[in-house]
Amino acid sequence: MENEIKDGIGSEPTLLVDLVDGIATLTLNRPRQKNALDTTIRDALRDAVQRIRADRTVLAVVLRGAGSDFCSGGDIRGMNVTEAEAGRNRMDDLHGWIAMLADLDRPVVAAVDGVAYGAGFSLALLADFIVASPRARFCMPFIKVGLVPDCGALYTLPRVVGMARARALIFSAREVGAEEARQIGVVAEIAPPERLHERADALARGLASASPVAFALTKRALSQSLGSDVRAMLELESLGQGIAFTTGYHREAVRRFKEKEPPLYRWPDPLPD
Numbered sequence: 001m002e003n004e005i006k007d008g009i010g011s012e013p014t015l016l017v018d019l020v021d022g023i024a025t026l027t028l029n030r031p032r033q034k035n036a037l038d039t040t041i042r043d044a045l046r047d048a049v050q051r052i053r054a055d056r057t058v059l060a061v062v063l064r065g066a067g068s069d070f071c072s073g074g075d076i077r078g079m080n081v082t083e084a085e086a087g088r089n090r091m092d093d094l095h096g097w098i099a100m101l102a103d104l105d106r107p108v109v110a111a112v113d114g115v116a117y118g119a120g121f122s123l124a125l126l127a128d129f130i131v132a133s134p135r136a137r138f139c140m141p142f143i144k145v146g147l148v149p150d151c152g153a154l155y156t157l158p159r160v161v162g163m164a165r166a167r168a169l170i171f172s173a174r175e176v177g178a179e180e181a182r183q184i185g186v187v188a189e190i191a192p193p194e195r196l197h198e199r200a201d202a203l204a205r206g207l208a209s210a211s212p213v214a215f216a217l218t219k220r221a222l223s224q225s226l227g228s229d230v231r232a233m234l235e236l237e238s239l240g241q242g243i244a245f246t247t248g249y250h251r252e253a254v255r256r257f258k259e260k261e262p263p264l265y266r267w268p269d270p271l272p273d
Contacts, residue, residue, distance in 0.1 A: 015044035016066070022059035022072045023204050024052050031067030037074050037119050046097040053100055059208035060107040062200050063127060065114070068193075070136070073118025074150075098152050101126050103223070105216035107207035111200035112136045113193055122151035125160060127205070128219070130186060131200050133193040136178040138186060141172045159226060160185055191271055201270040211249035214240075 016027040024111035026048055028035035035041075052058045065071055072156070085144045124130050124138075139215065142149045149157070150168055158166040161184050169176065181187040191199040207215070217240035225233055244250055253264050 009217070013044070014041040014197070017044075018047050019058065019235075020209055021205075022057060022203065023062060024048075024055075024058045024060070025062045025201075028063075028065045028071055031065070034065070034069040034072035034115055035065040035120070037093065037123075038071045042094060046093075049097040049101050049104075051264075053104060059212070060109065060110050060204040062111060062121065062197075062204050063105065064111040064197060064200065065120075067114075069114030070110070070112040070116040071120025071123055072115050073120045073141070078192065094151060098126065102152055102156070105219060106212070107204060107210075107215065109200050109204045109207070111196050112138075112187075115139075115198055117141060119151045122149065122153040122156070123154035125186070126152060129188040129203055130181075131189045131191055131203060132178045132181065132187045132197065133196045134178050134190055135193060136181065136187070136190075137175050138177075138181050139173065139175045140175045144170060144173050153156060189270075195271060199268075199271060206266065206268040211244065211247060211248050211251065211253075214244045217244060 012029060014029055015031050016025075018025045018027070023164065026045070028037075028041060030036060030038070030041060037045075052061060062171055075266075107129075108127040110124040110130045112124050112130055112132040113136055114133075115137050116124050119140050121140055140149055140153065148154075153170075156170065161169065165184055176184070176186070178187060178190050182190055188198065189203075221233065221236045221240060224236070228236075255261075256263055
């Protein structure tokens, strides 16, 4: 699996797509522009997400940025929209693959180094887990340029940090460092810069060893929980568990437990201090 869509500046692909042992790594590849999202990289992400969704050999996804930054947001040079209809169409072109990535029934891990600003922060929030380096910086600067948070942030950010913190982050447009991001629930783990991608890969591989059925059912149910009620969630629980009980993964996991054999699923050990 590879992507050869290039930008207008050079001959390098704007998105590197690599599939190894079931782990698809998507690397934003405009390091000189802090991996800002221009038209070509957005198109490449759309194509890659569509292919991943259709490819059952992909067990997990890692999002990362080339160089020392994750993503600085939308490329300002391409923001010359002057009509409301054109602006809405621009966003609609993004929303298909953003919804597809948010709803992907497989694990998604984001490795954030350096800046994750604007749409870059939004892109990271689409992941199930964010692992960051100590120099990672998160910011929702949309209000500063008279824009609305985009790329799904109006949905994801309140669910991750709560409504009050989401308001504060959006309306203050202040920068949040890696440790504060961990404290408020944005970041799951902090890893040294030189081991960031190694740790993201380890998390993706650990998650990929889970039952694909149980993971998918759980992820889909969690995405509905905040807009639902207890009865509806209990019904989803019953339906999901009924399916999960019938899987070969469950039977093998139970057999291994009874026979005191190594489990199928294991969360990666933490990095040593």
